[in-house]
Amino acid sequence: MHIDNDIYKEIRPYNDDEVSGAIQRLIDDKDFINAILKYRFPHASGMFGWLLIPLIKRFLVKKWSGIKSVKDIQNQVAKYMQGTIEHSCDGVTCTGLDKLDPNKAYLFVSNHRDIAMDPAMVNWCLYKENFNTVRIAIGDNLLKKPCATELMRLNKSFIVKRSAKGPRELMKSLGLLSSYISHSLETGNNIWIAQKEGRAKDGNDKTDPAILKMFFMEGRKQKVPFSEFMRNLNIVPVAISYENDPCDVAKAEELHQKASTGSYEKGEFEDIESIVQGIIGQKRRIHISFGDVINSVPETPEELAVEIDRQITENYHLFPANYIAANIDSEIVTDEERNKFALKLENHSDSVNDILKQMYALPALKKQQQHSM
Incomplete structure (x- = not known):
């Protein structure tokens, strides 16, 4: 299993035997400890913050001593999600899972409104109904610090290299990604990926056919026709609806600035702030709707994108x-x-x-x- 996996070593989530090492690296990571200091003890993090650092480290060593596997981490994340849901929304409802088989692996393609909460909410619904949680596609633009990479790979995330330079390097990294997604599904692992790169800040959920072409790179390599290869991926469109988007004003201001000045310069920690705001901000009610497996796949990525969009529009609550x-x-x-x-x-x-x-x-x-x- 590991030998086979090693071609994906750079992008895949951590395996059970890598969990303890990653946790140790997190505890030793200055940026990570400082982030905890800043968010948990904002008033103490100034002059005397350094006094708290050994205490935080000791606390983490104790708290995480029982975590030995990916499943242990999923259980921890589920506890954390329970708290987040109780504090930041008025309930989560979910439809469509009754049409799916917990023993099959699916490629969940969802609309994208929130960086962290979208895959987390899909996972929450799956976890509650005893389905396997998903491996999450995450752009390397969100992984500027090593501690972010450690956290994401511990939580079943795999890396989409958006920063690849030059056509050849880009094709190589997309080919590896396509191969990894197929490999995951073949070995019984669900996948979550957004329908396009970046959030739909204007509220218009549209699938980018380029994502579907990336899925098919592995099929083309194997010389399997598009519709046949895509049918075997068990694609399920997912519509995620938030009654209130905690980042709505920030998104609107960004779009307004782009429209009026022609450009928008992201702040260094803007993505992190969006993630935090999306997690702790009030969302009111949330509904996750799992669509139908796309069994009759059209002949082109563009037509398949239309079908995914049709289901997401139809199922949006x-x-x-x-x-x-x-x-x-x-x-x-x-x-x-x-x-x-x-x-x-x-x-x-x-x-x-x-x-x-x-x-x-x-x-x-x-x-x-x-x-x-």
Whole structure:
């Protein structure tokens, strides 16, 4: 197993026998300990922060002493998720898993609204229904610090090398990624990947055919026709719907700046701040909808993207804010909900508010359009 896996060594998640070493590296990592200091003890992290460092390390050694395997980590993450859900949302609902077989491996292609919470919520639903949790595709743009890489690879993440330089290196890394995804599915491991690179900041969930072409690189190498190879991947579109997006204003401001100045410069820790905000910010209700396995695959990546989009639009769960923003009548819209949405639009410019409204309106408008076709 390990010999076979070694061609994926640079990108794959850690195996059981690598867990203890990774945990030790985290405990010895200055950036990691300082991050804990900053988020857990913000008032003490200044002048006397160094006094707390040995205590934090000792605490972690004790807390993590029982963690020996990937499964142990998944159980820890599940406990953490339980707390996050209780503090930051009003409940999670899930549909569609009854159509899937816990003994099969699926390639979950989902819309992408939140960096950390999207795969975490998919995992939470799978975990609760006794399905295997997913291996998560994560861009190396989020792994600027070694401790981030350690944490992600401990949590079943594999690395998508977006920073590859030059066409040859890019093709090589995409080929390895394609091969790793096929290998994972063949060996009974579920995969989660976003339908396109980066979040849908404008609320428009659209699949990038380039992602599907990447899946097929392994099929092309094996000389298997597109539709046959893709059918064997057991692709399941997943629609993730947040009643409230904790990063909505930040996204709207970024899009507004891009539209008005032509560019937007990301701050050094902006991705990390988005991750933290997405985890701790109020999301109200969340719904995860697992679609149907795509068994009759069209002949081209573009047509397959259309089918994935159709299912995500169809299965997207609409909340009152979506109807209000789209100006569509619905019995679930109350005066209280209208007031809540109006509050969201306070203290921003009209241009930012237009983007905010569009962000919440698009899923409802797209569904309406789909139904009228």
